Amino acid sequence: MEKKKNTKNNIIRSFEEDPINWYTDIIFKAELMLYGPTKGTMYLRPYTISIWNLIIKWLTKEFSKNGVEEVKFPLIFPKSLLDKEKKHIEGFAPEILLITHIGNKKLTDFNVIRPTSEMLFSDYFKKTIKTYNQLPVKLNQWVNIMRWENNTRPFLRNSEFYWQEGHTVHNTEEEAKKFSILIHEIYKNFLNKILLLPIISGEKSTNERFAGAINTYTQETILKDGQALQVATSHYLGNEFAKSVNFKIQNKENKYFYPFQSSWGTSTRLIGGIIMTHSDNKGLVLPSKISPFQIVIIPIKNKNNDFNFDNFLNTIYSKINRNFRIKIDNSDNSFGYLIKNWEIKGVPIIIEIGAKEFSNSNLILKIRSESKKRIIDLKDLNAKMISNFLKEHDKKIKEIALNNFLNKKIWISSLEDLKKNIIIGNVVYCYWIEDSKLEDKIKKETGATIRLLYNEKKSAKSVNKEDITTQVAIFARSY
Amino acid sequence: MEKKKNTKNNIIRSFEEDPINWYTDIIFKAELMLYGPTKGTMYLRPYTISIWNLIIKWLTKEFSKNGVEEVKFPLIFPKSLLDKEKKHIEGFAPEILLITHIGNKKLTDFNVIRPTSEMLFSDYFKKTIKTYNQLPVKLNQWVNIMRWENNTRPFLRNSEFYWQEGHTVHNTEEEAKKFSILIHEIYKNFLNKILLLPIISGEKSTNERFAGAINTYTQETILKDGQALQVATSHYLGNEFAKSVNFKIQNKENKYFYPFQSSWGTSTRLIGGIIMTHSDNKGLVLPSKISPFQIVIIPIKNKNNDFNFDNFLNTIYSKINRNFRIKIDNSDNSFGYLIKNWEIKGVPIIIEIGAKEFSNSNLILKIRSESKKRIIDLKDLNAKMISNFLKEHDKKIKEIALNNFLNKKIWISSLEDLKKNIIIGNVVYCYWIEDSKLEDKIKKETGATIRLLYNEKKSAKSVNKEDITTQVAIFARSY
Numbered sequence: 001m002e003k004k005k006n007t008k009n010n011i012i013r014s015f016e017e018d019p020i021n022w023y024t025d026i027i028f029k030a031e032l033m034l035y036g037p038t039k040g041t042m043y044l045r046p047y048t049i050s051i052w053n054l055i056i057k058w059l060t061k062e063f064s065k066n067g068v069e070e071v072k073f074p075l076i077f078p079k080s081l082l083d084k085e086k087k088h089i090e091g092f093a094p095e096i097l098l099i100t101h102i103g104n105k106k107l108t109d110f111n112v113i114r115p116t117s118e119m120l121f122s123d124y125f126k127k128t129i130k131t132y133n134q135l136p137v138k139l140n141q142w143v144n145i146m147r148w149e150n151n152t153r154p155f156l157r158n159s160e161f162y163w164q165e166g167h168t169v170h171n172t173e174e175e176a177k178k179f180s181i182l183i184h185e186i187y188k189n190f191l192n193k194i195l196l197l198p199i200i201s202g203e204k205s206t207n208e209r210f211a212g213a214i215n216t217y218t219q220e221t222i223l224k225d226g227q228a229l230q231v232a233t234s235h236y237l238g239n240e241f242a243k244s245v246n247f248k249i250q251n252k253e254n255k256y257f258y259p260f261q262s263s264w265g266t267s268t269r270l271i272g273g274i275i276m277t278h279s280d281n282k283g284l285v286l287p288s289k290i291s292p293f294q295i296v297i298i299p300i301k302n303k304n305n306d307f308n309f310d311n312f313l314n315t316i317y318s319k320i321n322r323n324f325r326i327k328i329d330n331s332d333n334s335f336g337y338l339i340k341n342w343e344i345k346g347v348p349i350i351i352e353i354g355a356k357e358f359s360n361s362n363l364i365l366k367i368r369s370e371s372k373k374r375i376i377d378l379k380d381l382n383a384k385m386i387s388n389f390l391k392e393h394d395k396k397i398k399e400i401a402l403n404n405f406l407n408k409k410i411w412i413s414s415l416e417d418l419k420k421n422i423i424i425g426n427v428v429y430c431y432w433i434e435d436s437k438l439e440d441k442i443k444k445e446t447g448a449t450i451r452l453l454y455n456e457k458k459s460a461k462s463v464n465k466e467d468i469t470t471q472v473a474i475f476a477r478s479y
Numbered sequence: 480m481e482k483k484k485n486t487k488n489n490i491i492r493s494f495e496e497d498p499i500n501w502y503t504d505i506i507f508k509a510e511l512m513l514y515g516p517t518k519g520t521m522y523l524r525p526y527t528i529s530i531w532n533l534i535i536k537w538l539t540k541e542f543s544k545n546g547v548e549e550v551k552f553p554l555i556f557p558k559s560l561l562d563k564e565k566k567h568i569e570g571f572a573p574e575i576l577l578i579t580h581i582g583n584k585k586l587t588d589f590n591v592i593r594p595t596s597e598m599l600f601s602d603y604f605k606k607t608i609k610t611y612n613q614l615p616v617k618l619n620q621w622v623n624i625m626r627w628e629n630n631t632r633p634f635l636r637n638s639e640f641y642w643q644e645g646h647t648v649h650n651t652e653e654e655a656k657k658f659s660i661l662i663h664e665i666y667k668n669f670l671n672k673i674l675l676l677p678i679i680s681g682e683k684s685t686n687e688r689f690a691g692a693i694n695t696y697t698q699e700t701i702l703k704d705g706q707a708l709q710v711a712t713s714h715y716l717g718n719e720f721a722k723s724v725n726f727k728i729q730n731k732e733n734k735y736f737y738p739f740q741s742s743w744g745t746s747t748r749l750i751g752g753i754i755m756t757h758s759d760n761k762g763l764v765l766p767s768k769i770s771p772f773q774i775v776i777i778p779i780k781n782k783n784n785d786f787n788f789d790n791f792l793n794t795i796y797s798k799i800n801r802n803f804r805i806k807i808d809n810s811d812n813s814f815g816y817l818i819k820n821w822e823i824k825g826v827p828i829i830i831e832i833g834a835k836e837f838s839n840s841n842l843i844l845k846i847r848s849e850s851k852k853r854i855i856d857l858k859d860l861n862a863k864m865i866s867n868f869l870k871e872h873d874k875k876i877k878e879i880a881l882n883n884f885l886n887k888k889i890w891i892s893s894l895e896d897l898k899k900n901i902i903i904g905n906v907v908y909c910y911w912i913e914d915s916k917l918e919d920k921i922k923k924e925t926g927a928t929i930r931l932l933y934n935e936k937k938s939a940k941s942v943n944k945e946d947i948t949t950q951v952a953i954f955a956r957s958y
Contacts, residue, residue, distance in 0.1 A: 034606055036553035036599070037560055038590055043603050046548035046618070053549065069525035070532065074515035075554075075592075075623055075639050076576070081516055094582040097555070099592070101577035102627040111517055113554075113578070113592070120515070124522050127513055133811055139525070144554055144623075148581040160554050332612055 012344070014281045019225055026275055027154050030284040030345045040152040040159025044268075047345065050292035051271060052162065056142055058194055058289070059164065059266070062186045066179075068138040068166060073120045075143075076111045081119050084245070095147040113146045118263065121167040122245045131250045132171050135259060136179070140166040155272030156229070156479045163267035169259050171251075173238065176260035177215070180236040183264045184217040187232035195270065196287045196398040197221040197277055198405035200228070200427075200474055202454035207436050213263075214238040220451050220478070222405040223276040226425040228451045228476040231273050234264035272479075277401050283344030285368055285397055288390040293327040295320075295386065296342045300335045300354035312353060312378075316363070319381045324390075343368065348393045349386070365389070369396040413463055422448040422475055430463040431456075432473035438464055448475045491823070493760045498704055505754055506633050509763040509824045519631040519638025523747075526824065529771035530750060531641065535621055537673055537768070538643065538745070541665045545658075547617040547645060552599045554622075555590040560598050563724070574626040592625045597742065600646040601724045610729045611650050614738060615658070619645040634751030635708070635958045642746035648738050650730075652717065655739035656694070659715040662743045663696040666711035674749065675766045675877040676700040676756055677884035679707070679906075679953055681933035686918050692742075693717040699930050699957070702755040705887040705904040707930045707955040710752050713743035751958075756880050762823030764847055764876055767869040772806040774799075774865065775821045779814045779833035791832060791857075795842075799862045803869075822847065827872045828865070844868070848875040892942055901927040901954055909942040910935075911952035917943055927954045 012025040027033060034043040044052070060070070076099060099111040114120070121139070129137060142164045149159050166183065170176040184201070191199045204216040213235035220228045239258035242248070248256040278285040288294050297316065299309045313328060320326075327347075329338055335352075342350050352364040361378040367389055376385075408427045412418050421428045423446055432453070443449050455470045462469045491504040506512060513522040523531070539549070555578060578590040593599070600618070608616060621643045628638050645662065649655040663680070670678045683695035692714035699707045718737035721727070727735040757764040767773050776795065778788045792807060799805075806826075808817055814831075821829050831843040840857045846868055855864075887906045891897050900907045902925055911932070922928050934949045941948045 034603065037556045037602060038553060041553035041555065043553065043599070044551040046550055049549045049551055052551075070528045071525055072523040072528055072531075072623075072641065074517060074520035074522065075625065076520065077516045094584075096582055097578050097590075098580040098582075099576050100579045103573040103575055103577075105573075111576075120522070123516060124513065144551075146554065162551065 012281060012283055015224060015279075016281075022279075022281070023276065024154070026279050026284050026344070032271070032275075032284075033154055035154075036160075038159070040149050040157075042154060042158060042160070044162075047292055048271060051274075051286070051290050052268060054290040054292070055270060056164075058190060059186070060140075060142075062190065063138075063140055063166065063183075066138070066182060066186075067136070068140045068168075071139050071141050072143060073117050073124065073141055074114070076113055077120060079110045079112050081123070082112055084119070095149070097146050097148060114143075115145060115147045117141070117143075117145075117165055118167075118241070119245075121263075122241060122247060125167075125169055126245065126247045129169060129247075129249055129259070132252060132259075135249075136168060136170045136175065138166070138168040138179070140164055153272075153479070155268055155275065158268075161268045163265050165265045166263060168262045170261070171259060173260050176238075176262050177236045180215065180217065180234045180262035180264065183262070184219070184232075184234040187219045187234065187264075187266060191219055191221065191231065194287065194289045195274060196394055196401065197231075197273060198401045200452060202452035202474070204233075205434060205436075205439060205450045205453055205473070207439050208449060208451075210235050212237060212240055212244075214240065218452050221273045221277055222408060222427055222476070223273065223479075224279075224404060225276070226408040226427060226476070228427070228474075228478040229269065229273050229276070230451070230478065231270050232264070232266035235262060237261040237263060277404075278397050279346070284346030286346035286348065287397065288348045288394050291346065291348055292325065293347050294324045294390060295326045295349045295351060296347045297326065297328045297351045297353065298335065298338050298342070299328070299330065300352060309353070309358075312358060315378060316351075316381065319378075320383045320386050323383050324386060348390055367393050367396075369393050369400070413461075415463060418442070418463060418475060419446055422446040422477065425477070428475040429472055430475070431460045431469055432471055433462045433465045433467055433469050434471075435464050442475070446477075448477045450474065451476050451478060491760060491762055494703060494758075495760075501758075501760070502755065503633065505758050505763050505823070511750070511754075511763075512633055514633075515639075517638070519628050519636075521633060521637060521639070523641075526771055527750060530753075530765070530769050531747060533769040533771070534749060535643075537669060538665070539619075539621075541669065542617075542619055542645065542662075545617070545661060545665075546615070547619045547647075550618050550620050551622060552596050552603065552620060553593070555592055556599060558589045558591050560602070561591055563598070574628070576625050576627060593622075594624060594626045596620070596622075596624075596644055597646070597720070598724075600742075601720060601726060604646075604648055605724065605726045608648060608726075608728055608738070611731060611738075613728075615647060615649045615654065617645070617647040617658070619643055632751075632958070634747055634754065637747075640747045642744050644744045645742060647741045649740070650738060652739050655717075655741050656715045659694070659696065659713045659741035659743065662741070663698070663711075663713040666698045666713065666743075666745060670698055670700065670710065673766065673768045674753060675873055675880065676710070676752060677877075677881045679931060681931035681953070683712075684913060684915075684918060684929045684932055684952070686915050687928060687930075689714050691716060691719055691723075693719065697931050700752045700756055701884040701887060701906055701955070702752070702958075703758075703883060704755070705906060705955070707906065707953075707957040708748065708752050708755070709930070709957065710749055711743070711745035714741060716740040716742060756883075757876050758825070763825030765825035765827065766876065767827045767873050770825065770827055771804065772826050773803045773869060774805045774828045774830060775826045776805065776807045776830045776832065777814065777817050777821070778807070778809065779831060788832070788837075791837060794857060795830075795860065798857075798860045799865050802862050803865060827869055846872050846875075848872050848879070892940075894942060897921070897942060897954060898925055901925040901956065904956070907954040908951055909954070910939045910948055911950055912941045912944045912946055912948050913950075914943050921954070925956075927956045929953065930955050930957060 013021040015022040031045050032048045097113040144162050146160050149157050188201050191197045201219045209216045215236040217234045219232040220230050239260050241261050242258035251257050348368050350366045357363050363376050365374045365376050410421050410426045411429045450473045453473050456472050459468045459470045492500040494501040510524050511527045515521055576592040623641050625639050628636050667680050670676045680698045688695045694715040696713045698711040699709050718739050720740050721737035730736050827847050829845045836842050842855050844853045844855050889900050889905045890908045929952045932952050935951050938947045938949045
């Protein structure tokens, strides 16, 4: 009964016909999450946590190389602390979860669940940093945060999500800014080379910038549907934050000054980005470096088959040196179900061993991003071969994602073309001189925003003013 | 100025004269935490998180070997869900943090911050497990939870703390019980061999058992002050939980039955236990396996010394193969300050290199748990030597902790002696037959509880009844 039901469950609606249900079908059938009892919360299932832990491991290693240390700061804090940062808080006010009671007892000072932890880092820095020779201080935490959302979508927009927030303090403007750009580059490299996402990167316009930041550097990925998804940002904060909370320290001459800060973050949104970029109509497709299993081996069982697979599997293991994350699926389900299940879960390589393969000492190997099956002689199998197959898989899915982006990418040179192309779902590039009012107008009319600004080597006439500029804006709709 | 202040800061009040301030001095001066803005919350500083991450790594590896998968479940859930589990909730009701508003909008269904996640695991299991052939399911999460505390003490009793909660579902009573005991043994091994704590382990009495559990297995450590600290528990739940939430699944014959469960957890209390067991009047003392740095190298700088330490340090590195967690402290502080600082932080091995050592190609090596300094010829240094020193350190601190426990441990054979010994702070062993009323009475009179029960091979007359028994109770005061 179970098997029948599962097989039926393996149908995924097509992206082309029903993109919304395609997305949720993948999420449920790849067993990534279930909805929690409270709207916008999720039960993150083992497969998701395996992916997330691999992401944490990669990024933490990079942060650590650059002197960043890990902390965990409080989940809740008094609302009064939040109210102090008026400027910063405006964006959050309606989304904040308020704790008013402990048991039946009303609190005199209400508490909030952190929507972000700027205020806590400020408080901590003030308490622990007194002089210039303690700097730089570079801290990061991997934690959950909450911001109430009315329109939720798994991984893309949740009331509770997991993220990493880094906060640093430096003696000079230059050092702080340099560090925020260094982190921006770490994100870019990770998104490009590990997650294999088609990334656009640059700086936010004044309208879209993080409140209180001097520069907001952003990494965004272009999803299968042409929408942009902001996946990682790094802010250079100057000493505006320090001034607003009166965080002063002593320099060499024992005089007080406001130190310079950066902050930066990425979140479980990344998982939404991976799904929406790489998946196909058979299910999830995972980049090999963050796939919980890189190879799944399925020994095909049937009534006439009581081979001792152990030797066969041991031979495979010894040949590929256990260098990879390998799963042997010995479960009771039918062969057809197992193949479909691991396809839906996006495993880069599936190896099948049936009666025929067993007798002939070979195996059937299928790369998730290819349609063909390969027959591999067991004696030819080695770690290098597997490594090459994983590279092929990664190259292929990166190409597909990039091509999809390039199909949506268009350069335009008139405002009329700008709107026309946004409306049909393109990612629009144009020379642009900052103009908040026009930007607002376009947003109202089309729903699209400037995702980021960057500079081309060559200048050209801007689409919105008479001037020449090297600055390019990328307009797109976004999640 | 800073240096002077820091040096002064390095004074730790003695355990013998002022145990309460000794504990907090160590916590602050080893830079483990700061108090958060809300009572009972903590800023967990990098040194603590490094220790905690090493703990997570060790335990997760053991859990994973036994088929446990990692998840993350929601931080908040509707209060109504909690109210369903009346039996379970009685103990928590006054401690629960209640979310009543989002921004200015009042919620119709109030939410709570998880004080534990039993209800969520029940909900999840009901939604995902339908038949026997999906079992066993073994899940664990490392998360923060909140229970309001009026009397807080860093790491020992906090309103917010980090823990791990494991929840499993099995087809049979036997399998579930066996698994809860397996985890109990994993904890024991970890506490004994990695954290080097003097552990007592056994089963809780009916009075002290987790509400809803059939058996509660506990691991407790005896602290420097003779008090017990419950650090890890594993519960065999039978199918009582399944019955109370009507969680039924199908067996081979398609008939419904209530499956059997276990749950188990340990928390950042462990860190309190480590501090309160191993520290001395010079500060924290860390077991080598969970010390963020196993070796700190301090090159002594002075005005006449501008040696190129790089070669010297590279030689050290190459000789000990970078197999250890090593920190080179090149910071600007005075030599005296640096030595004190790393002593306070409990690093197992400190290596000093001064002008004289530099010239003679040797180094001064000090093991935290010894008072003597060793002079090591650079050419004799190797990984095996370091490894042996770490083993010596570990052996020594384990011995000290064990001796402390043995000094407090006493066997008694009368109720009069029981009370007398509890009052002077001993850990009291006696043959005991379960008697809830007398247990309550002793608790009221002395503040001590039965920490656990276990069976001796030989039987003897119980202290509380006329009967002979093999069952022993350990009475102690506890945090």
